[in-house]
Amino acid sequence: MAGQACVHCGADCGKHPVIWDDKAFCCHGCKTVYQILHEKDMGDYYKIQPMSGIRVETESHSNKFAFLDNEELKGQLLDFTDGSISKVKFFVPSIHCASCIWLLEHLDTLNPAISYSTVNFPKKEVYITFRNDQISLRQLAELLAAIHYVPEITLDQLEKKGSLSSSRSLLVKIGIAAFSFMNIMMYSFPEYLPGGDLLEQDFKDVFGWLSFILILPVVFYSASDYFLTAYKGLKHKIISIDLPITLGILALFFESTYAVFSGNGIGYMDSLAGLVFFLLVGKWYQGKTYQALSFERDYKSYFPVAITRLTEEGEEVIPIKNLRKGNHILVRNQELVPADARLIKGKGNIDYAFVTGESIPVPKQKDDFIYAGGRQIGSSIELEVVNEVEQSYLTLLWNQKDKCQTTNSLDNHINKISQYFTLAVLLIAFTAFAFWAFHDFKTAIYVFTSVLIIACPCALALTIPFTFGNTMRVFGRKGFYLKKTDVIEQLHKTTTIVFDKTGTLTLSRKLAVGFEGVELSRDQLDKVKSMVRHSSHPLSAALYEHLKAEPRYEAENYEEIPGLGITGTIEKERINLGSRQFVMGEEERSDSKESRVYLSISGEHKGFFSIKNVYRDGLQTVIDDLKSHYDLHLLSGDNEAEEERLQQIFGSSAVLKFNQSPTDKKAYVENLQKSGKNVLMIGDGLNDAGALAASNTGISIADDVFSFSPACDAILESSKFAQLNQFIRFSSTSFRIVRLSFVISFLYNIIGLSFAVSAILSPLVAAILMPVSSVSVVLFATLSVRWMAARKLH
Amino acid sequence: MSAIIVLILLGILVAGGFLIAFVWAVRNGQFDDDYSPSVRMLFENKKPKEEETIEAENPDPKQ
Numbered sequence: 001m002a003g004q005a006c007v008h009c010g011a012d013c014g015k016h017p018v019i020w021d022d023k024a025f026c027c028h029g030c031k032t033v034y035q036i037l038h039e040k041d042m043g044d045y046y047k048i049q050p051m052s053g054i055r056v057e058t059e060s061h062s063n064k065f066a067f068l069d070n071e072e073l074k075g076q077l078l079d080f081t082d083g084s085i086s087k088v089k090f091f092v093p094s095i096h097c098a099s100c101i102w103l104l105e106h107l108d109t110l111n112p113a114i115s116y117s118t119v120n121f122p123k124k125e126v127y128i129t130f131r132n133d134q135i136s137l138r139q140l141a142e143l144l145a146a147i148h149y150v151p152e153i154t155l156d157q158l159e160k161k162g163s164l165s166s167s168r169s170l171l172v173k174i175g176i177a178a179f180s181f182m183n184i185m186m187y188s189f190p191e192y193l194p195g196g197d198l199l200e201q202d203f204k205d206v207f208g209w210l211s212f213i214l215i216l217p218v219v220f221y222s223a224s225d226y227f228l229t230a231y232k233g234l235k236h237k238i239i240s241i242d243l244p245i246t247l248g249i250l251a252l253f254f255e256s257t258y259a260v261f262s263g264n265g266i267g268y269m270d271s272l273a274g275l276v277f278f279l280l281v282g283k284w285y286q287g288k289t290y291q292a293l294s295f296e297r298d299y300k301s302y303f304p305v306a307i308t309r310l311t312e313e314g315e316e317v318i319p320i321k322n323l324r325k326g327n328h329i330l331v332r333n334q335e336l337v338p339a340d341a342r343l344i345k346g347k348g349n350i351d352y353a354f355v356t357g358e359s360i361p362v363p364k365q366k367d368d369f370i371y372a373g374g375r376q377i378g379s380s381i382e383l384e385v386v387n388e389v390e391q392s393y394l395t396l397l398w399n400q401k402d403k404c405q406t407t408n409s410l411d412n413h414i415n416k417i418s419q420y421f422t423l424a425v426l427l428i429a430f431t432a433f434a435f436w437a438f439h440d441f442k443t444a445i446y447v448f449t450s451v452l453i454i455a456c457p458c459a460l461a462l463t464i465p466f467t468f469g470n471t472m473r474v475f476g477r478k479g480f481y482l483k484k485t486d487v488i489e490q491l492h493k494t495t496t497i498v499f500d501k502t503g504t505l506t507l508s509r510k511l512a513v514g515f516e517g518v519e520l521s522r523d524q525l526d527k528v529k530s531m532v533r534h535s536s537h538p539l540s541a542a543l544y545e546h547l548k549a550e551p552r553y554e555a556e557n558y559e560e561i562p563g564l565g566i567t568g569t570i571e572k573e574r575i576n577l578g579s580r581q582f583v584m585g586e587e588e589r590s591d592s593k594e595s596r597v598y599l600s601i602s603g604e605h606k607g608f609f610s611i612k613n614v615y616r617d618g619l620q621t622v623i624d625d626l627k628s629h630y631d632l633h634l635l636s637g638d639n640e641a642e643e644e645r646l647q648q649i650f651g652s653s654a655v656l657k658f659n660q661s662p663t664d665k666k667a668y669v670e671n672l673q674k675s676g677k678n679v680l681m682i683g684d685g686l687n688d689a690g691a692l693a694a695s696n697t698g699i700s701i702a703d704d705v706f707s708f709s710p711a712c713d714a715i716l717e718s719s720k721f722a723q724l725n726q727f728i729r730f731s732s733t734s735f736r737i738v739r740l741s742f743v744i745s746f747l748y749n750i751i752g753l754s755f756a757v758s759a760i761l762s763p764l765v766a767a768i769l770m771p772v773s774s775v776s777v778v779l780f781a782t783l784s785v786r787w788m789a790a791r792k793l794h
Numbered sequence: 795m796s797a798i799i800v801l802i803l804l805g806i807l808v809a810g811g812f813l814i815a816f817v818w819a820v821r822n823g824q825f826d827d828d829y830s831p832s833v834r835m836l837f838e839n840k841k842p843k844e845e846e847t848i849e850a851e852n853p854d855p856k857q
Contacts, residue, residue: 044838098833105834121829171820179813183806206799210806 008034010051029056033147037103040110045103052099054148063332065145067306067317068138068153077137077153079127085115086132090144090151093704095124104149111135111143126151153305167287173222174280180214181273187211188270192764201263208260211269219253223276241418241461244425245279248456251449268453271766275458278774286465286485303338303372303389307331310382325388332380339372339385340392346381347561350374351538355686356502356637360511360538360595360611363564363579373686377537417742418457425455432757443759450761454752458770459745459777463738466781471734474789479717480727487713490697491731493678497626498669498691500683501636501646504701506613507718511538513546517599517607524601525549527570531577534558535566539597540577542611565597576600580608618722620649625725627651631677635660635668637687666690680728684718686710699724726793733792737784741777748773 004013007023008030017024018031021038025031033053037045045052067073080087095104100119104126107114113134118127126149130140144151187207190199226242226249233240249272256267309318310328320338323329328344331337337350348364355373364370370383372392389395429451436444468485475482482488499505520528530553532540537560544551555568555575565578576583576599583598584605596608626632632654634646640658647656657668665683669691672679681688681695684702689710692698698712701721716724752769755761819825 048837098836101830101833102837105837119830120827121833122827168820168823168825171825172817175813175816175820179809183809186805187802203798206802210802 005051006030006053006055007046007051008053009055010053011055026055029148036110036147042103042106042109045099048102049097049099052097054094054096056148056150063308065138065141066308067304067319068141069136070306070317070319073305073319074137081132084131084133085129086137087127087129088137088140090126090128090141090153091124092126092144092149092151093124094149095119095121095126100149103147107143110147114140154303167284170280170284170287174277174284177218177222177273177277177280180218181270181277183214184211184266184270184273188266188763188767191265192767204265205263208263208266211266212257212260215253215256215269215273218273218276219249222280223249226279238415239419239422240415241457244418244422244455244457245461247422247425247452248458249276251452252456255449255453265763268763268766271453271763271770274767274771275456278458278771279461282462282465282778286469304336307335307338320389323385323389325385327385329383329385330380331376331383333376333378335376337370337372337374337376337383339389340387341370341372341383341385343368343370344382344384346379347564348376348381349378351377353503353685418460421457421460425451428455428753428757435757436759447757447759450756450759451753453766454756454761454769455749456770457745457749459748459773460742462774462778463741463745463781466778467734467738467741467785470782470785471730471789474785474793475727475730478723478727478793479720480723481715483713487697488731488734490678490713491680491728492735494630494680494697494728494731496631496633496672496677497680497682497728498633498635498672498695500665500681500685500688500691501634501642502613502638503684504682504688505619505634506615510614511542511546512612512614513542514610514612515607516610517605520606522549524606526551527553527573527575527601528577528599530570531555531558531566531568531575534568535560537566539595539611540566543577543597543609573602615649616718616721622722622725623649623651626728627654629729630680631655633657633668633672635665635691637661662687662690666694669694682716682724683710723793730789730792733788734785737781737788740784741781744780745773745777 004017004024005011006013006017006026008025011026011030013024013026017026018028019025020031020035023034025034030053037043068077078086078088092104095101101121104119105117107117107128113131115129115131117129119125120127126144128140135143141151141153187210190196190203190207226245229240230242230246233243252268252272252275256269256272259265259267260269303320306317306319307323308315308330309323310330315330323339329338329341343364343366345366348368348370349361350364350370351361352371352374355371361377362374369386372387372389372395387393429448432451433444433448436447464485468488471488472482472485525547526549529544529547529549530551532543532547533551534555535541553570555570558566558568560566561578561582564582565576567574567576567578569575577597580586580596580598583600595611597611598608599606623632627650632650634650634654634656636642636656636658637660638658643656643658647654650656657664660668665688669679669681673694673696679695680697680699681691682699682701683689683692684700688700692700692710692712697714699714699716700710700712701716701718703718716727748769752761752765752773755765755769
């Protein structure tokens, strides 16, 4: 069935490609983009990276960006405007390759009113400067949408603007530390050579003073964060890893300053600068995050920015925050319902895919209650707002998180170790001081500072950033994105895994079809397939895909009645397909276990197609592997229809719960935690958002990782579900690597301390031992993670 | 002896110049996006106007 690949997006064109300019396209959308680019002679787009285009499944309606005409919203969105020139920043999740950059930076060819545009690839943002007397913001957004780079504009972006990146200041700190490190190393070098003692006093003084000047910005600017966090930790009575680091830095600084002032060379300045430099590099390596991914989404990222309000004077577009209880709003095809509301006009057909993961729309009648977050499929509906956006059911659920997570990060492994470490170091330092004090007080002070200097846990502090930083990168390449490296430790501690069912274990875009009733002839199947071809309803699409028949008929008098079904005539036979009520005139059975499409031909009931969700590939293997290591739980918002099958997959020890509301799920996770479990929650929809936030680790599964996922600690590409068990188990592997690295750095410490307590630590020993220990630990952590990943992750 | 001192001071000045250049580049946002410049330089310049595009800096958040 494989046809040609679409010239624009590379998708399979199927049997009936759209042909234009002798080229095959999978759909009219792709062809239109090609036409636009062809017209402007921008064919290079397809040369840089062939078939790089983006396929848009559902063409958005013409009013999608109407809210950009609203002055208030426009003001919030524009970065800069002086009346004729404006600058704006759009988040475009579909940016993915070199061709995208090329096209988006040549927007001026498409429309001369655009002065220039620049892409920030990792952030998936495009900065556009345009003449707003010639093109409006709305037209600009529509231009991007027309070439299928649909900008995503959400409430979230409007509210937090211009946050200064901390990665820039970290880079400056590293730069300054590196500069001082290199120079001081050069001044220290003569002292380490044979005959270094013969260096003239003048040189010693000059080198000493230069080093002293150079070290000041390193200690007081580059290393300032360590002092700060150590102080904060002490205030909360926590000994963090930053405390021994701070002690080490201060001991080095004062010892060396004393050496300079007393004319004894430059002390340990080079080690100090090197230490700070290595530490900062570790921090930078760990701090690499996925800039385009958002782990902090709340309802604001999902909801539209504006909504059409119906007043007595007619329609008006208002920002969503101005929406009040009792307002009447118009929700068009493919638009989200922004607040809990009651249907007052039209046929509701609400797709709760974002909320529950269930993609089959739910029909709604007049006066039915509709929860915020649903998407209308079909004709426009009128709603009366019952609860304001902030007060809506799901919104309330998302707002009540934040309390449980904060304490976790402080109670991690490294901090526990550093407590013992600091105490041990202080104990050794004081014991050695006391011992030497009997002999010689000056040596005693020297030994005391030496212990603090050499015990400074540089290698220890670098272990976690490099091990976990590398693990995070390896995961990222495999389609599993972590919010930060702490998540790995939480993953490792997991004792209990809680799954959501719909959309997590099942595929949201694929359905299995069966038929029950009178057996249909080949010809009748052909007719059914010819009918469903015209409908864009997900059930029709599933039927069309599943039926092995030829859609060779043209339906006459075809009509689609939203929320009910489709009807039409083929060869004088009237064919009705749709709900029980529509086809058989009987009430819908509320206990139905699956979605059913009833069929009647010429008034004769033939039976129904049953449409079920399909479980993800590899589900059995993933569960089999996980159930021998963890307690498994399943929380489903659906009824028990699938219980037997799920129990088979999960085994008898797993707990399966059905008919769970979002609040139930959250409470269930919290209860597990109260009984001492460390809970990993895996979900997808917004109805899991509460549970994801409450859990120790929340993983959300997404088809498109850049667009839709609730707030969580990690995002898993849905196609990589079959590797979930490997990811979870690998966290323990990287934890073992951390332990081994700790052992290595302790060995160095023992060597170093034996020098220190016997009062023979010289700047030379420190200058060798410190970089060697740091570099070897970093190498060990990096290489072993790579090696284990190549063996364990496939 | 004094020659070496002069050389060392010169060395610091030169290195300091590079440090200042680095800090300037960081603050200017040149390290924010480490992928697109590598691709951008391979695009063919059809029109003189595109040079402007290349030099266009990211909007500074301070604005």
